[in-house]
Amino acid sequence: MAKSTLSFVCQNCGAAYSRWQGKCEACGEWNTLAEEDTTGATSAPVSLRSKRKGRTFQLESLTGKTIDAPRLSSGMTELDRVTGGGFVRGSILLVGGDPGIGKSTLLTQATAMMARAGHRAVYISGEEAVAQVRLRAERLGLADAPVQLASETSVEDIISTLSEGAVPRLIVIDSIQTMWTDTVESAPGTVTQVRASAQALIRFAKKSGAAIILVGHVTKDGQIAGPRVVEHMVDAVLSFEGEGSQQFRILRAVKNRFGPTDEIGVFEMTGLGLREVTNPSELFLSERDLGSPGTAVFAGIEGTRPVLVEMQALVAPTSLGTPRRAVVGWDPSRLSMVLAVLEAHCGV
Template sequence: MAKTKTQFICQSCGAVHPRWAGRCDACGAWNTIIEDNPTAGIGGGPVQRAPRKGNPVALVALDGESEEAPRISSRIAELDRVTGGGFVRGSAVLVGGDPGIGKSTLLMQAAAALARQGNRVIYVSGEEAIAQVRLRAKRLGAADTQVLLAAETNVEDILATLSHGARPDLVIIDSIQTLWSDLADSAPGTVTQVRTGVQAMIRFAKQTGAAMVLVGHVTKEGQIAGPRVVEHMVDAVLYFEGERGHHYRILRTVKNRFGATDEIGVFEMGDSGLRQVANPSELFLGERNEKAPGAAVFAGIEGTRPVLVEVQALVAPTSLGTPRRAVVGWDSARLSMVLAVLEAHCGVRLGNHDVYLNIAGGYRISEPAADVAVAAALISSLAGLALPVDCVYFGEISLSGAVRPVAHALQRLREAEKLGFGRAFLPAGSAEIGKRSSAGLNELSGLPDLVAAIAGSKPSSQEGHGAD
């Protein structure tokens, strides 16, 4: 008989160690490593018992009929967009975000909206007392709804409460880091307790058909605290993002088994709670200075939604031996690549200049289609020339200086036309798009074409002049 292998798990970060140690090598925490039984928990087998003969299961054809997943619509358009049309019955949704970003506010508004439609909603708070939850509901105008409240952290007591009476349509657990179970001998918030509590809540949701929403804390790196296995267990993972200095918040889909990923919902924080923003492009371009150099409008795509956002760049001479490179809202490594391509293939010397790049409104861009917009903003700031106010930019830049096509070009152009932008700089090969769009297209085969177009845009210069 094979010998049972013993492993040790850090209760702070979930790292697995072959032997016990006083300090975790992964996160640096002290006295957090405990012995773990590999035959229990996630991935573990049943308790030692006599083997039994398995029963065959029925095999079905792949092309059989399938039913649409039953959903509960909150009638909050931005929230329904992110979840794929509403909360699916029997599913588990994990919502993460920084402290104070508005997770509890959004979920209380969603609970009130669902309760007004006649759904049975239970809100379980493990961090606040009943009086605190009621004060928030009164401030949000949700105190008149039939949302049922409970302040409890024990998993067994919560499950007994949910099983008593009629089946709930939606259950909100705020938050999973406060749950603790009698089955796990560790403090609340540790890996074992979080894993055990989430597993019990998901099992209840699958058995009863109730939609389960779990709130999770995030670490300083922006990841949901606890083991990553929690994100694999749930059906959808949503991140609530935003800067404390700005009023808007972005709800982003990272995982969704019942809908599209990378969808975003935009909200604006106010005195009476979160207000949904139907057109986020107008929000991000609301305070735009059209005559300032170094500002380019990027036509981006988030999931299925086109979004226009302003890219701001400042290029200033420096006396330091190593110039500064500061980036907010974009990938710093991507900026270094664009700067290298500009210098190697376009002759734009930025080695003795400080470069500051900012995405307006604190918005974060992850797609490489913003390369052309970033390059246009850098060239505009270096030359001191303001870009055309009715022009948008998008395209991916390769290391050879070529501008590569990107997906959903027609959707980007239609969003730009809707907001009054009549011109666009985009990758070459967009003749088919031009037939279906009324915008004036400037196709770029390489980055030198963009440099020449911006350098030749001086009022006293004629079109066609090359860059210096």
């Protein structure tokens, strides 16, 4: 029997320690260390493990014919813009966002559109029952889409089921923190399980050619929970952002091996799901009052799309001895730099 090595692993950043301590020195979080088997050993005896020799493989040169990766459109223009033109066969995408921001709604709409286009799309939920996913689809008006649903958390069972029949073009795993595999002896959601489950799904995607989207939980500071190594393993990391009290959502790419990372997708949350906003400038300037003083329109570039944003300045008298400058929606350090340049060159 292989001897297991136990250590204390931070469930926020994946740092390992030989003994327990209250605060993780790597990320600064408190009470996030849990005891885990970091060797990933299974209960199989050593005598049953394969002892084959390594095989030789052919080495290639840098010169040769390069073929662009074939892409499959999701049916949503804003989603295709962020991914670089669609989903690449065999790619793995990690989508993160705050709870209730609309990740499941976005992916439900994407799988439904691909299924209506004649592609096999599978939605596997580890947090909701099939009936709950159906209720969301009915609310979005997508109940007639031929999406294949399942509520399962075992990675081995998922891969075995998906290997039968035609290869799915799109697979959604919601979420990776609920998956578990028999290859490691840890509880679901731990760093070891998340890393091992993601690795098994990545191997299946590369072997079968199916595009897989992994949904990831986020911490209180907006970072995707679990080990950062998962972000390095996947091909693209997408962040779904927005305020819970506002109806607008922004999808941006933090990492993308097959496309740019400076494009954004703008959505509006409505009663029938997410609506794509193809012209954000019109949206941001729709309620602008031309007669109001202290306002100006700023032209910015997000990827290949120019975005017009209104900036407002408000000045009010204060009874304090030291005036205070505050800014909302803008970096205070950048604002100070802009004002310093204006004062130096324009005499403002």
